[in-house]
Amino acid sequence: MPATGTDLLATSGGELDLGLFPGDTLATLTTKLNTWVAAGLVLYPTSDASAREYGYVKAYSAAIALRASEAASQTLKTGESISYTGEQLLALERLLARHEAELDALVPGTSDGTSTLTGSRFVRHVVEW
Numbered sequence: 001m002p003a004t005g006t007d008l009l010a011t012s013g014g015e016l017d018l019g020l021f022p023g024d025t026l027a028t029l030t031t032k033l034n035t036w037v038a039a040g041l042v043l044y045p046t047s048d049a050s051a052r053e054y055g056y057v058k059a060y061s062a063a064i065a066l067r068a069s070e071a072a073s074q075t076l077k078t079g080e081s082i083s084y085t086g087e088q089l090l091a092l093e094r095l096l097a098r099h100e101a102e103l104d105a106l107v108p109g110t111s112d113g114t115s116t117l118t119g120s121r122f123v124r125h126v127v128e129w
Helices: 026-043 048-068 086-106
Strands: 073-075 081-083
Touching: 026 048, 048 086
Parallel strands: none
Antiparallel strands: 073 081
């Protein structure tokens, strides 16, 4: 069975939790993950593992971008109060880097991170506090 975004969810044995995407419903997050993994399947049609790693890279990139674009402390529409620390952002950056490395290891390419399959280049996010 081909990889799906649901594979990335903690409830399905993956590592992503709804809490990484405050304000999203499970249905919204699942749609995002399915879209990212489907894109990975287009880029890497012979490798479900690569498609899943691509989904993780996109998910962690989105989670970092979300936190970088919002206040460190806020109240959601649901009334829930959340806050982020520099350490939490660094932890997300480390998870992103791990999945970028795993994807690089699965995809034939050069040591500079350029994939010979797609010609794309992964750009690491650097978060400094």
